[in-house]
Amino acid sequence: MGESYERMADAVLRALVADGFEGVSVRRVAASAGVSIGAVQHHFPTKDAMLGAAMDLAADRFRARLAERISPDMPAAEQLAELAAALISADDRDVSVTWLLRLARAAVDEPTAARHRADWLALEDLLRRTIAAAAPDLDDRAAAVELLALLDGLACSVAVEPDRVGGAYAESIARNHVARLLAGP
Template sequence: MVVERRGTIGRVSPPDQHRRASGQPRRDAGGRGAVLAAVVDVLLTDGFEGVSIRRVATRAGVSIGAVQHHFPTKDAMLEAAMEHASEVVAEDVRAALAAPGPPAERLRAVVAALVGARPDQRPATVLWVARLARAEVHPPAAQRHAEEWGFLEQLLDDLLAAALPALAAAPRAQEAAALLALADGLAVAVAREPARMPPGRALAVAAAHLDRLLAG
C-alpha cells in the first residue's frame, strides 16, 4: 500500500492532489491512464472473466497494440487495477491521518475512510473485493492483500493506543482487528447492497461502535 508507516502516526505524505475525484485513474487521451481507466471500467461492469485485451481496447478507444504496449497480458492489467485500488484507499487514509484534531478524531476519520461511504470510493471498494476473490487463486495477490491488511490493522492499533492509552496491548489488538473487520464489512455492504446499507447508515454504525469503544 502507498501509505507508509514512519515511526509515528501522522507523519505521512500529503494527499495526492492529482487523483481524479471519481476514484478512477486519470484518462490521458490514449496513454496508460486511459487504458487503465478502461481496465477498471471493464472490471466493474464485467468482472475478471470479462477482462481481455480486445475488450479493454474497445472500451478505451485505442488499438490492441496500444493496450499491449502498457499491459502485455491480462495479468498485467489486473495487477495494475489492483494497485490502483490500493492507491485510492491509501490516499483516503493519508488524508484522514493528516486531518487536525486529537487522536480519537483521527481514528474516527480513518475508520470513515475505510468504510468508503463516498460515491467516488465505490470503484476502489469493488476492486478491493475483486482482489480478495483473486487472492484465492493467485498467491501474489494473496500476499499483497495480507500485507496491506496487516498494515491497516497495525495502524488502527496505533491510533487506539494514542486515543486510549490505558487500554492494554492484548485487548487493543483485538479492538483493532474488530474495527478493521467492521469497516471492511460496511464498505462491502455500501458497495454491493446500497438499499440495505446506504452510506449514511454505514457511517452511523461505525460511529456508534466508536462511541462505545472510546467511552471506555
C-alpha cells in the same frame, strides 16, 4: 508511468466495476483507453496484472480521499473515526467493488493473496497506531483486527446490497463502534 498507463488502469477499473473480472479483456481496455492492444499487453501481460493496476488506482483514490478527510492536527480519536468511515468506501463504489474482486481472486491465486495480505497488514498497522494514540490503554492490535473486520463487512454490504446497508447507515455503525471502542469497557 504516464498518461496512457493511467488511462489503461482507469479503463480496467471501469470494466471491473461494470462486469467483474470476467469482463476485463485486452481488447476492451485498449478501446476504452484509446490505445493499441500492444500497449495494453506491454503494460498488463496478464489479467492479474490488470487487476493489480486497478487496485493500485483504487488505492490511490482512497488515499486522496483520506487526505481530504484527515489532517495531522486532528485528535487521534477523530482521525480514527474518519479513517473508519473512509474505509467503508461509501463515497466511491469503485474502490469497494475493486477490493471485493481482488479479495475473490485472492481466494484462488496466491500472488494476489500475498499482495492482499501485505496491504491489509499495512492497513491494520495504521489502525493499530491510530487506536494506540487515541486510547493507550487498549489492546490496540486486537482492537485493530476487530475494527478492520467490521469495516470489511460494512464495505461489502455497501457495495453489494446498498438498499439494506446504505453508505450513511454503514458510516453511522462504524463511527458508533469507534466511539464504543475508545470509551472502553
